Amino acid sequence: MTTEEIENNLWSMANNLRGTMVAGEYKNYILAFMFYRFLSFKEEDYLISQKLVSVKENEAFPVAFDRAVREEGRGNFDTGWADFEDDLVSGLGYAIKPEYMWEKIIQETDDSVITPETYQSMFDNFNSAAAKNNNASADFQGIFNDVNLGSASLGTTTAERAKSVSSIVKLVDSTDYIGENGRDVLGEIYEYLIKQFAASAGRKGGEFYTPHEVSLLIARIVTYGKKVESDSFSVFDPTCGSGSLLLTVGACLEGSDKIGAVKYYGQELNTGTYNIARMNLIMHNVAYQDMHLSNANTLGRDWPDGPDEYGIDHPRMFDAVVENPPYSQKWTADETYLKDPRYKEYGVLAPKSKADLAFLLDGLYHLDKQKGVMGIVLPHGVLFRGAAEATIRKALVEKNYIDTIIGLPANLFYGASIPTIVMILKKDQKADRNILFIDASKDFGKEKSKNVLRQEDIDKIFNAYIDRKDIEKYAHLATMEEIAKNDYNLNIPRYVDSTEEEPEIDLDEVLQKIQKDDEEIDMLQKEIDDQLKILGVIK
Template sequence: MSEDQKRVLEQQLWNIANTLRGKMNADEFRDYILGFIFYKYLSEKMEIFANDILKQDKIKFREITPKTAQANDFLEAIKEEALEKLGYFLRPEELFTEVAKRGMGNNEDIDQFDESKTNFILEDLQKILTNIQLSTMGTESEEDFDNLFEDMDLNSTKLGKTPEARNTIIAKVLTHLDKIDFKLENTELDVLGDAYEYLIGQFASGAGKKAGEFYTPQEVSKILAKIVTTGKQKLKSVYDPTCGSGSLLLRVAREVKDVAMFYGQEMNRTTYNLARMNMILHGVHYRQFDIKQEDTLEYPQHIDDLPFEAIVANPPFSAKWSANPIFTSDDRFSQYGKLAPASKADFAFVQHMIYHLAENGTMAIVLPHGALFRGGAEQHIRKFLIENKNYLDAVIGLPEKIFFGTDIPTCIMVFKKCRENPKDVVFIDASQHFAKGTQNYLRQEDINKIINTYQNRITEDKYSFVASLEQIRENDYNLNIPRYVDTFEEEEEIDLDAVSNKLVDLEKDIKTTESEIAKFCKELNISTPF
């Protein structure tokens, strides 16, 4: 699929999404449209899988009805295989296309939808979405499908004041979506995954401050992903303790040939559902991801899992946490001697991630600039990480206004337990290298420059500097980038003699002009203004 075709598809999906919008805000109608797309994906995946099994019987899955000979035998055999391989099961009459057709009713033109000609499908559809989850009960995939569609209340008045109005709008959306080919049979393409990412980005741009809960801009995700995969083709595991919609985890997977296992934790229930959908939509098998829902700092869910080879995160900036004294005996924090302040959890996330990092691993975390230079407990933790552990590998300053919902400039801190360059830390000031817009963004050349500078540890005037540990020590573990990368621009020297001569000439010009004005005033018989 060409880039132009992808853009057409993305625009089609965005137009369909806006059919639902009405009076809903971005994060509300997001849950419906992404849920319907996910249902369509599950249906098409189910049909392709079942048709492959039924090839030898020369029958199509959708053709199986209660009247079909051995219908129950066919369905039971397919269900058993589907639960093992796909993790869920749908009956032929529950497929997306069949429901869309029933909803269309006797309407011939989708743009001239007559409510009286539609069939009522709301109850059926709600049951089907529930049945998808119920089909997994008692199986390995149960946790991964549990309450996935809980944010799709088809009886919400936000969809329409009456059941008939709600039915019409949903039937329209399903019919529009049914006409789009996601090309799932072509396993080389990830058309739907890319389109899903596009929609998540679009919703983030309209969600204001809430966007930070579920989305990291793609260009920042690329930087984090490229950093933690440097020198690697395969990863045993990747982990994001504040995984949002899961986009950052999936971005890491694009930088290597294979990721054996994805781990993540997300506090927001709706966003947690979105992350699981996103994983499945991108073809990640249910056995290959373990996404949990809970507060990462207070109730870590992966504490007993093996250390992770790659860790990425874009945690909420300067979030509050309990900083409960009980955590001083928690293995994640105990060795530091101090906890991150309750008002700013930035370094609590750093400590949590380092605890989970494998000896051969790399972690990259996005933080507000204040984390680089604030004093107190944070300075104490910085000193411990640099002086006692020597884990800090790089500090990268990013431009302002590149994250949704905040204008503040941010940075990326990179940590490794076994550093290839243990005697220095590379500082990069990329804050002036971006394209301006309503939302500023990093261009591909900006991303390439950051990654090249990091990987080759280049010192470049006014852009980067490789600082020795001694220099960081001299700065009392203050990591503020301007202390290491000199971006001061000298002002052009002023020629005072030239300025003086110019003033003399101006004075002569003024006197000449005043003389002329006085002459005209005399001729007009009026007083001069001088």
């Protein structure tokens, strides 16, 4: 099967199984069990590759694993498990007991002897083991907390809930995760499901998923000319959602599949979405050592490195900052933030009703001065609104931080039909003091009810960004003087005239057509009158 066929088949079956359960809740179950399956088989591969477990012919792995544990403990499972658990937690960041391995769970599910309590014990055991590795606990601890096995949505009785959960487990197990040419497509399928749930969630879908095409555009720009060499590449998303934007940045870097090559940093306020982000990165084979995600309010709490022992803040800087924050979000804008190093040099705060520029300044604060590039999705209003936003905008222009502004088509994002922009920012590395404006608002394709950026649209934007030249009705490189004359208003139509001229009207041709129409009307009227005379209606 092709990857697309696998994805469509899985989504169709998932929809049939969820019945009346809302997509947002169902998402927590199917994504969690798919992740657990992945972790179980990853542990199995690790134990076999490290020669810690040997499987006899026709022997199920959980049986071989249990035997190896007991041999290690000289007949005592608990003693042997202590050693195995230490090894697994050190190497993988987690540990799953033989009785909770995926093959064992499937066997009990097929035999109809499993209960919701077994699933709960499975998750509790996982949490307990993950807590034993200080470095990995933040990546694995509580990752299954959104799986409510007692939810009435699963059924009103224990038997009904067990049946519902088992149907999800069987669906996950029955799916083929190998696509064309024997290629492992598990990560792609996981990302596809996240996208589908975002589409089903309506307005809330935009809170945890950035369309891949937009992610790809931003990722190509912030990684342009970069490659992973002796030092690792670091990327930060202060509003990381499901982590798709972070992963796309990594995928655009050559050599990013090696452990330590790319360091992923992200913050996410919603705990459920934060859990999905952790799963998503791990399912794409990001090692726990390279994953640094935080469940926190980005505006309220800066990246949690914190000040040193003397109270001096040493902010962590990143090679790339990417984000798609919630549009025109409300925030406190408390006066104490004027002392916050992220905002204080601008003298004012983003308004309480619109935190767009607060998110921008937070990300910009962490951008490396010599080589960092930032890409952020924002509503058009940040380009021209007045008051405090005008003050901040002027400061960004005068500091020469704004590199490029790209106008996107409307209706690209889930839950938001408004047109948006991508703003590209740099610090002390711009070769000039100009700003490139690109109006890509009219280049898109259709996918059901959504607009989408096609590959040719992305290429056109990217090439214009690289060339940095005027393109009629598409791009303009504006000077600082030109922007100052516009009172630092950055609204794209002030710099790129993309309107199409109305064709000239030939009045003589129009009059001739009217005369011809009149003659045809007279002729038809005469024919009608002749017919009415024959019928005796008129004389």
